[in-house]
Structures are given as structure tokens and as C-alpha cells.
Amino acid sequence: MHACTVRALLATTMLGFAAAPLAAQLAPPTQARVTAPKDVVGGTPGADYFLANYTKSEAWLKKVAGESDRIKLVNIGKTAEGRDQWMAVVSSPDNIRNLDRYRGIAQKLALAKGLTDDQARALAAEGKAVVWIDAGLHATEVTNAQSHLQVVHEMLTANDPETLRLLNDVVMLFVWANPDGLELVANWYMRDPKKVTTESIPVLYQKYIGHDDNRDSFASTQAETTNLNRAGYREWFPQILYNQHQTGPEGAVVYIPPFRDPYNFNNEPLVINQTDVVGQMMHARLVAKGMGGSVMRSGAPYSTWFNGGVRTVGYFHNQIGILTEIIGNPTPMQVPLVLKNQLPREDEVLPIKPGEWHFQQSLDYLREMDRAILDYASRYRETVLYNRYIMGRNQIAKGSEDSWVITPKRLDAAKEQAKASAGAQAATDEGGPTVVGREDRPVPAELYKTVLNDPAMRAPRAYIIPADAQADMPTTIKFLNALIKTGVEVERAPAAFSFGGKQYAAGSFVVRADQAFRPHVLDMFEPQDHPQDFAYPGGPPIRPYDITGYTLALQMNVAFDRQLDGAPEHFPLVADVMDAPPAGKVIGTGKAGWLVSHAANNSFTLSNRLLKAKAPVFWLKQATTADGKPLAPGALWIPASAKAARIVADSVGPLGLDAYALDARPSGDTMAVKSARIGLVDVYGGSMASGWTRWIFEQFEYPYTRVYPQELDRGGLNRKYDVLIFQSDVLGREGGRDRGQPEAASLPVANRSMLGRITREKTFPQVASFAKAGGTVIAIGNAAAMGPALGVPVTNVLTTKNAEGKEQAIPSSKFYVPGSIVTAKVDPADPLAFGVPETVNLFYYNSPVFSGTGDTAAARKVSWFYNDDPLVSGWAWGQKLLNGNAGIVDASLGRGKVLLLGPEVTQRGQPYPTFKLLFNGIHYGAATRSNAD
Ligand SMILES: [Zn+2]
Numbered sequence: 001m002h003a004c005t006v007r008a009l010l011a012t013t014m015l016g017f018a019a020a021p022l023a024a025q026l027a028p029p030t031q032a033r034v035t036a037p038k039d040v041v042g043g044t045p046g047a048d049y050f051l052a053n054y055t056k057s058e059a060w061l062k063k064v065a066g067e068s069d070r071i072k073l074v075n076i077g078k079t080a081e082g083r084d085q086w087m088a089v090v091s092s093p094d095n096i097r098n099l100d101r102y103r104g105i106a107q108k109l110a111l112a113k114g115l116t117d118d119q120a121r122a123l124a125a126e127g128k129a130v131v132w133i134d135a136g137l138h139a140t141e142v143t144n145a146q147s148h149l150q151v152v153h154e155m156l157t158a159n160d161p162e163t164l165r166l167l168n169d170v171v172m173l174f175v176w177a178n179p180d181g182l183e184l185v186a187n188w189y190m191r192d193p194k195k196v197t198t199e200s201i202p203v204l205y206q207k208y209i210g211h212d213d214n215r216d217s218f219a220s221t222q223a224e225t226t227n228l229n230r231a232g233y234r235e236w237f238p239q240i241l242y243n244q245h246q247t248g249p250e251g252a253v254v255y256i257p258p259f260r261d262p263y264n265f266n267n268e269p270l271v272i273n274q275t276d277v278v279g280q281m282m283h284a285r286l287v288a289k290g291m292g293g294s295v296m297r298s299g300a301p302y303s304t305w306f307n308g309g310v311r312t313v314g315y316f317h318n319q320i321g322i323l324t325e326i327i328g329n330p331t332p333m334q335v336p337l338v339l340k341n342q343l344p345r346e347d348e349v350l351p352i353k354p355g356e357w358h359f360q361q362s363l364d365y366l367r368e369m370d371r372a373i374l375d376y377a378s379r380y381r382e383t384v385l386y387n388r389y390i391m392g393r394n395q396i397a398k399g400s401e402d403s404w405v406i407t408p409k410r411l412d413a414a415k416e417q418a419k420a421s422a423g424a425q426a427a428t429d430e431g432g433p434t435v436v437g438r439e440d441r442p443v444p445a446e447l448y449k450t451v452l453n454d455p456a457m458r459a460p461r462a463y464i465i466p467a468d469a470q471a472d473m474p475t476t477i478k479f480l481n482a483l484i485k486t487g488v489e490v491e492r493a494p495a496a497f498s499f500g501g502k503q504y505a506a507g508s509f510v511v512r513a514d515q516a517f518r519p520h521v522l523d524m525f526e527p528q529d530h531p532q533d534f535a536y537p538g539g540p541p542i543r544p545y546d547i548t549g550y551t552l553a554l555q556m557n558v559a560f561d562r563q564l565d566g567a568p569e570h571f572p573l574v575a576d577v578m579d580a581p582p583a584g585k586v587i588g589t590g591k592a593g594w595l596v597s598h599a600a601n602n603s604f605t606l607s608n609r610l611l612k613a614k615a616p617v618f619w620l621k622q623a624t625t626a627d628g629k630p631l632a633p634g635a636l637w638i639p640a641s642a643k644a645a646r647i648v649a650d651s652v653g654p655l656g657l658d659a660y661a662l663d664a665r666p667s668g669d670t671m672a673v674k675s676a677r678i679g680l681v682d683v684y685g686g687s688m689a690s691g692w693t694r695w696i697f698e699q700f701e702y703p704y705t706r707v708y709p710q711e712l713d714r715g716g717l718n719r720k721y722d723v724l725i726f727q728s729d730v731l732g733r734e735g736g737r738d739r740g741q742p743e744a745a746s747l748p749v750a751n752r753s754m755l756g757r758i759t760r761e762k763t764f765p766q767v768a769s770f771a772k773a774g775g776t777v778i779a780i781g782n783a784a785a786m787g788p789a790l791g792v793p794v795t796n797v798l799t800t801k802n803a804e805g806k807e808q809a810i811p812s813s814k815f816y817v818p819g820s821i822v823t824a825k826v827d828p829a830d831p832l833a834f835g836v837p838e839t840v841n842l843f844y845y846n847s848p849v850f851s852g853t854g855d856t857a858a859a860r861k862v863s864w865f866y867n868d869d870p871l872v873s874g875w876a877w878g879q880k881l882l883n884g885n886a887g888i889v890d891a892s893l894g895r896g897k898v899l900l901l902g903p904e905v906t907q908r909g910q911p912y913p914t915f916k917l918l919f920n921g922i923h924y925g926a927a928t929r930s931n932a933d
Contacts, residue, residue, distance in 0.1 A: 049193035053186035077227035080207035110237040112392030124385035129377035132238035139181025139205035141246030143328035147366035169378035181205030204686030208695040217313035220485040233487030243311040251338025253293030285372035293352030306546040316520035318391035328362025392516030399513030407529035418443040462567035467507035474581035491571040530875035547819025549874015581656025590662040598634035598835035611675040618670035626660035634834025679721035689727035709756035728781025772894025776925025794850040820874025842903035861886035
């Protein structure tokens, strides 16, 4: 848009507003009756022993939307279980009438595209602050969704000066973050509120991923995440996001930012300051009202490093993000006396008295915290709007010129350089890696230019994703869709082009750095470099709030070229999430059958369709070629038949697979791929890793059955299953506190068979018998620790024996990899690794790693660490210990198999290339069994 048009437009609108007397804007609204929640939801939100469910909350919202001119209901999409997910837009009647205008201003300022500072100032002067408050994301954290009903009702009915001012200055977005979970937990509790606890639900409160619904924000795999991201980063562009959680630290009431270090170095600095300021305003409001027990920083482990939460993804979009964690339950509770929280300190200036605590007290806090944010947005409305523009403008500028992201590794490099130039005279006190909080002496200033701003280490101006270099194009499309879902601009070249001395095919993608959401772009393509963060030098590592390395492009094995000197010309933007990969096709006219590469995960979908129709599928054991293209071992051979022809013809297009039609079966050995009856192990309350696996299975059309401990303990498992899958979190935490389970008699009959635990004494012998009789056991992540106990002759090198001979984990001061991407080798000729790159990125989280493997069938290593510093992205301490040991082991046990997949090969539905290790394992065991029969 030309500058003059903007100005003309602004002039008219501003005139229009100026003509309306201020009194009219602030006048109390019509006196129409607005129904109170209690008249619809079956009780009073905030009362002891009552929770309103989603169905009734929704009914109330619809009713008041017809009664009040301060609210507009917006359906932001369907949930996993098919409910409508509502956002209540609340503001003054005038603002509600002009929502499109204010939404447009928020968008223009957030994207900061083509605006001058003057235009941005004028837009900020005219605009309204947009504040997002979401509740109930974690549905057992029950206070927040109940508070929403009270707060919205008050905003629709109160006429005090503060409420009218807030309504006038702010467009409030009240979001129900997890409708399915609210329905589940409220109905569960209300069966018998005096006896049932809100925590004791039998299944996850989001259909597939439960608590991980706050870990999915950059990958956007789930329906609710997609809805929240669309509303937040593509439609409404709130400047402040408030994401409500539970529970508060013991002996306190609520955690509110400021956060502790580290924050993510890709973030715009202003986002951190503003988040701290808003947090302090919230504390101050509570303290002014005499409401004690709010803590910050050292009071809890929360940081802003990880980019996967509803709150944290916002930082990478230049959005102020507030998290609170509050106590409270409809069943009255006690605030315990915790002495350290009775001594006032910077991080808790007003301690709370111990004693009985009722639900409404928590809702009173939530009301004040909501209002503190809205008050800040109202009083600093123009600043909040203009700063959003400043941040976007700064990021666009950084993406258009040479710029650097300084990380700990760069400091270490400078230190090494300083040491080298100073000779024996060490430049710093202690040498070694840069550690947070350790003292540092000045080093020669030229190192700033030569090392910290080393030209070779510039942040890219653009990433080019070549259309003809992707190992798995449909997976690359999923990666790009994840970017698009959070508002990142992706361009596609309609024709071939050359840039930076390289030729790129038509259909190649470009992600430019000169966009407002550049922090998110960098964070999705570049390794995270987490600081060495220890309690004290030589002490234990400080546990990060969540995982430390997660670069999505690296997890998904996307091929891309960094452009440091500039970006190609602009190509057309990809307008929306791409439905399907570029169409695949049948190549050639041969009549014997079809050959399909194993490298694309969608080849498993094709296999499953064929197996379902009982059309045979084989894997070629050796590498081959098709149409001159090399295919790694494991390529699918599909013999011709009418059934197969129909399935291949219908599938290759939408699945983005190329099928080579051949005149003869390729030479060499093959393995018959068999369908397998899958038992996916789950536990009472729901395993998240198992839930993610359900989601993955449904994407790739694997049928499965959920198996609970009682069934495992009964044995006879071969009658029903060919494969049993134990995910990372089903064994419970060794030595850790187990989540309690309710009494069977207190449960609905249907839930009783879910109770029980997997035990070494009762469960493992049945699982071993299952394998020995020909079954396949697949143990992933921490569950791989069961390998030695089942009889696999390997040793977990990350454990030692204590004085009593009991096995225990190596201390974290010696080895600590809290969720990072590491590199390893695989044997591409092993059927378990068919289709996996020979050097592969693995997601790894302190899980078992094995020695004692050999080339024998008893325990063959399929993937192993091959160097002293396998870290690719994140944080690793003591990683040398991994070198030479196996992460993935293929073991025979009796007539069956035990496959140990130590790394988290399905981590939160993200590392697509390593899904193949699970998929191959499912078919591989079955194939081996049939050969033996
Ligand atoms: Zn939570």
C-alpha cells in the first residue's frame, strides 16, 4: 500500500472518531439483562465442589452473545473430538462494531511491512490494544476455565470506570484452549465432587497428547494448536498473550513472571523487557490489594528458552507472553507453611499465611491478574501497539543486512582465540566453556569483529529449500506447513532460478529472514545453543524448563541452503497451508509391478493400504536403481495385480510418491512385508508418548489396539498381538514418584481394566514369553531400559552399580542431555533402518544407550554414536560417554525380536525420518516370523 493511501485512510477514520464525543464512548451501555453463568451452567463457577463443563459454558456464551453488545463469539475451529472451539471477543460496543478495522491495525503493526515510523505511530494512536487470555489448556488445572466465566460476565455487565476504560481501550480475546478436556474433567469430577478428584481422570485430557498440548505450538500437529496459532498469528495478532496454568509453588499462591534465565537468543530483546514489566504490574496489583503469595523468577523453574508452548511461541512472534501457575480446586485445600516462602525477598515481597483455601479465592486472584494486564494494555495502549511494530521493524531490518546471533559457542570460540593469542597466559580465570554466572575478564576487543561477528557466522538472509533435493518431499511440505500455520511467510518459485551460483528447480521454496517473525524462522532452521547452566562450577546442571534442542528443520531432515549475502527476488507467497504434497505419479509403462522408494514416510501408508487389501508387498534387501535414480535398500516392490493397480493409482498422487512401473521384478533378495496386529501399551491416566504414537499411527493408517498392564500380566499375548510397543513413559519413572491410581471400586466399570502398573515381577516375564514365542517387542526411549531385564545381552552404559550392587543412573554432573538433537550412524542395510539416512539426527533425552552389541543376531547394533561431540542442537554435558555405543539394537529372543529404540524416535510427532525405525520394526518382526514358519 502506498503511504499516501494509508494517510488518507487514517485521516478519515480518525476524524470519524474525533467527531464522536468521548462521553458517548464511555457511556454505560443499554440495560438489557445479561444472563449470569449460574443460570445456565448448573452451579456457581468458583463455588466449592462445582465445575462447569464445556457444553454448558458454550451454551452460556451463546446466550449472552445474543444479549450483550460488548461481545462477539468467534469459532476458531473444531477440536480433536469435533467440538467448536470458541473465542469470546469482548470490548466496548463501538469497538465490537469496528472489529475488522482494529484487527487490521493489529495485523499491520505486527507484520510491520512497508510501514514508515510515522504511519505506524498513527496506526498505534488509532488502534486498540489486543489482549489474548486463554484458559483450560491443561484441563485438570481447573481454576482457569471457571474464572473465564466470571471475568467475561463481569466485563459484560459492570459499569464502573475501570471496566468502561478497559472495554474502550482493549479488544479482549477470551479463549477456551481445550474444550474436550474441560468437558472430560468437569463431568468426571461432578460424578461425585465430595469423593472424586479432578486429577484422577482415566485418559489424557487432549485426545492424543494430554499435557503436551502445550508442547506442540511450533509443530502445530493437533487441531487445537492449529486453531490457536491461526487465531493468534494469522488473524487477530494480539500484542499480549496470557496463558493460564496451575499449580502454584508450595506455600505460595501463584507464579507470575519475570522469568529466570536463559531466554532464547533468537528473541527480540524488547519482548523480554515488556514481559517482565507486565509481570511486575500483575504482582504490584495483587500486593496493592493485600493479596499475598505471588512469586517470580527463583520461585519456579519457568524460562522462555523453549519455543513449543502456547506462551513461548509468541515470543518468537514479538508478542508479550505471560504465564501464571496458580493453586486452587473446587475441593477445598490447605496452603501449607513453607518457611522459606515466609521470608520476604525480591522474588516474593508479600508472603501468604498458611491455612484453608477455597476455590473462589483463586478466582479472585485470576480476576485481578486479568485486570492488571488489561489495565497495562489500556494505560500504555499506544506504546504496546507501537512496540509491536518496532520489534517487527527491527527484525525485518536484521533480516535485510549482516547480523549475528551471539550464542555461548561463539563466546567459547572467542575465548579459545584469546588463549591462543595470549600464549600460555590464559585470558580467563578458568578456561573451559562459558558458564552462566561465572566471572569473566576482558579479552582483546578485536575478537568482537573477528569471532563474535565472524562473517562466516552471519545469520542467513534467506533459506532456500530446493524442490529436487528433498529425501522426503511430503515431510518437507509438513515442515513448511508448520511455519505457515504460525504466520511465517513462505514463497514458492514458479520457475527454475539461479541464486548464489546455484541452480534451483521450479517449485523450490524460499523462507526469507526479512520478515517480522524472523525469530521464529531462525529458531526453526538453526541449532539451539543452550548455555552450560550449572548450580555452581562443578555442580549439577540446572534442569531446564523443557527440552533444549528441537530445530524442526533438522528433526524433519529438510534439505536447505543458507543464504548469507542476500535473498532471491520475491516469489509468490504460498497463500495457505498446503493440503497435499506435490502430486506423485506412476513413471513408466512396465507390466510386472511397481517400485517405490522407502525414503518417504508415506510409503508406509501405501504399504498399509495394500496390506489391508491383501495385496502383497516386498522390500528389496539390496540397493537398486529406477529410471536411473539410485534407491537405497528397502525399496518397495509391489507385484502387479488389479487390486494393486487400483491402490497404486489412487494413492501415489495424494501421497506424493513416485511409483516406477517395471517390466520385470528387480533382481536380488526380498522380504515379504506382513501386516501386524499391534498392541500399543498404555496406562491409567494416559501415556503421552503412547498418545503421540496413536496420532502418528492414524496419520500413516496403522490399525492398533491399546493394551493395559492387567492384560499384559495375564499373558497369552501371542494370540492377540504380533507386536507390543512400549513407549518412553509407560514404565513409570525409576525411583521417581508414581502418579497415584484411584481405587477400582470408585471407577466406572469401563475404566477399571486400565488400572495397574507394568512391573518387573509380573509383566516382564509375560512380555519375554511373548517374544520367545515369536512376537516382536519394541521399546522406545526410557522403555528401552527393559531390554536387559527381558534377556537381551546388552548393558546400559549410562548406569552404574552402587555399593549394594543396585543399578542406578550416572549422576547428572557427569552426563546430562535434557532433550537435544544428536547425530548418529545407522546401518542402512539393516531392515530396521531401511529408508533412514546413514547419518541421522536423533532426538535424545537421557535415555538408555547400550554396550555389548555385536554382529550376532542376539544383539545387533543398528544405530550407534560415532564421535565425542554428537550434539547438533540443544545442550549436552558429558556427551563423550555416548561415543561407540548403540542407541538402537535389534535383538533376537527365542523365535521373536526385542527392538530397543533408545532415542525418542517419535518425539512429540516431530522427527519424521526416525518414525521409520518404529514402522520398519512393526513389519520387520512380522516378516522375520513368517520366514521362520
Ligand atoms: Zn499447565
